[in-house]
Amino acid sequence: MITVRDLRKEYGDFVAVEGSTFEVAPGEVFGVVGPNGAGKTTTLKTLAGLVEPTAGTVEVAGRPPDEPAARQQLGFLPEESPLYEEMTARSYLSFFADLYDIPTETAQKRIESTLDRLELDHRDRPLGDVSKGMKRKVAIARSLVNEPDVLVYDEPASGLDPLTTNYVVEFTRELADAGKTVVFSAHNLYHVESVCDRVAVMNEGRVVAKGSPAALREQYGTTEYRVFTSIPVDGSEETDRGHRVTVESMAAVDEVREQVTAAGGEVRDIRTIEASLERVFLDIADGSETEAGA
Incomplete structure (x- = not known):
């Protein structure tokens, strides 16, 4: 101890x-x-x-x-x-x-x-x-x-x-x-x-x-969602798995889904990307002055 x-x-x-x-x-x-x-x-x-x-x-x-x-x-x-x-x-x-x-x-x-x-x-x-x-x-x-x-x-x-x-x-x-x-x-x-x-x-x-x-x-990290669609949407880029757009909330994922469906396309995949400890560490060391709970 x-x-x-x-x-x-x-x-x-x-x-x-x-x-x-x-x-x-x-x-x-x-x-x-x-x-x-x-x-x-x-x-x-x-x-x-x-x-x-x-x-x-x-x-x-x-x-x-x-x-x-x-x-x-x-x-x-x-x-x-x-x-x-x-x-x-x-x-x-x-x-x-x-x-x-x-x-x-x-x-x-x-x-x-x-x-x-x-x-x-x-x-x-x-x-x-x-x-x-x-x-x-x-x-x-x-x-x-x-x-x-x-x-x-x-x-x-x-x-x-x-x-x-x-x-x-x-x-x-x-x-x-x-x-x-x-x-x-x-x-x-x-x-x-x-x-x-x-x-x-x-x-x-x-x-x-x-x-x-x-x-x-x-507490300190951000979660991103990569949505792969069969057709292009606002802010997407083309990849070998389809058109990919990155958003920061499930509400935004739902908006992409609605937009794609309305245009006659489909959502092929959704990937959740969590911040690594290294990314969190860099963000904290760069500007945090508040101690997290134990």
Whole structure:
């Protein structure tokens, strides 16, 4: 469980985050999205206990994130995560297990199980000699070595090829399905939409909207209707499926239907086109100052 109330972070005269409030429940994936400089990374580092809030409160599993007991329940993956490249995956993870005082036998079983789940090969090869995708998987495994209840991932699929990206995104969903509380940021809004239960949109340090992807589309997006007819109508264009006209309401669809019928034609098809989360995000970030409901 994560609870954030009126979070504010200042760096001198610069306000990086102002007034952020949200909660994330166990088993939930909560996305934090926004343009560069919106305050996403500062927010995630605050959740991870790496940045001290100027004002407001943050709790991870019921405790301030900088407390040792909270750190035991937390796994953090920064966007840039350099590894000790002379180590192997096994030795690297064993090193971090020692830092958490995990008994050796327990650590070894946990490490092997996690590497199996991540389908990570070449476990005894120096990390400097493996691919970027494998390094990212090792970094994810490191975030899990202490069996945390809360995971904070900053761009977990940053710079990865499409296949590895899809795997990392799906694995994030699996962690939530196993009861973990997951917060992550990502620039690829298709993946955000596919994996997140709820999303917070940040802009200029503020949460300007939050809710499920469906709720955000309903509140901020627009729905279009593409009507294909056998004859031309006002504003239509010819396609290989007939004459197409795009309207924004079912009332307008009915008007097209009546016009076509009166002229002796027919409506061949009607397609509903909903706004993508990316389109909604761009519209919100461009001008919204009103926060959506949770």
